[in-house]
Amino acid sequence: MLTTAPTFDHLYRLFPDSPDRPEAVEVPAGELPEPYHKLLAHTHHMTVTVEEFYGSPVDVRVLSCRRGGNEYARKILLALKNGSQKVVQFGLVRINLGVCPEPVRNAIVEGKTPLGRVLIQHNMLRRIEPVAFLRVQLSATMAEWFGVAPGTETYGRLGVIYTGERPAVEVLEILAPLESV
DSSP states (O other), rough: OSSSSOHHHHHHSSTTTTTTOOEEEEEEEEGTTTTTTHSSSSSSHHHHHHHHTTOEEEEEEEEEEEEEEEEEEEEEEEEEEETOOOOOEEEEEEEEESSHHHHHHHHHHHSOOOOOHHHTTTTTOOOOEEEEEEEEEHHHHHHHHTTSSSSSSEEEEEEEEEEEEEEEEEEEEOOOOOOOO
8 A cells, every 4th residue: 555655765665675775864855955956846757857957858777676466666767868878867666556547557567668758648647746855875786877986975855646636656766966066
């Protein structure tokens, strides 16, 4: 059952013993430096946000997934389609497929399109609510994905995506470290 207040530990428990798990502490939105504040402290899909920031569409790479009944969880990377294939975001989500129409369920499980893009393309009624912001020190595995040194600091957020009043998705989103900070 999905919650309206997911935590970092709560979501990472879906994939125990993950070698990519970074260190993370919650911080108030006001402590997010720019441009992280602009990229995280909003109620929009991160797919659209990172595409606008980088000026390129993104591809999704599913790292791991699991499914039990209507519950589907996955870890993903978003990478730029602009030829660089630079990884710009890590995500970990838990989705209640039971609140999704069949074409949306199929597109999500297929894993070829970022979640935000699937929901937008299917015009699925949604509301995104950030519930916490994170300062993150990258593990060696995650740092390798982003092409930086282990322990590099970046930022992320935890949130819930609602369909109507029902929580449909719990999400952890961690941005690639930005050189301009």
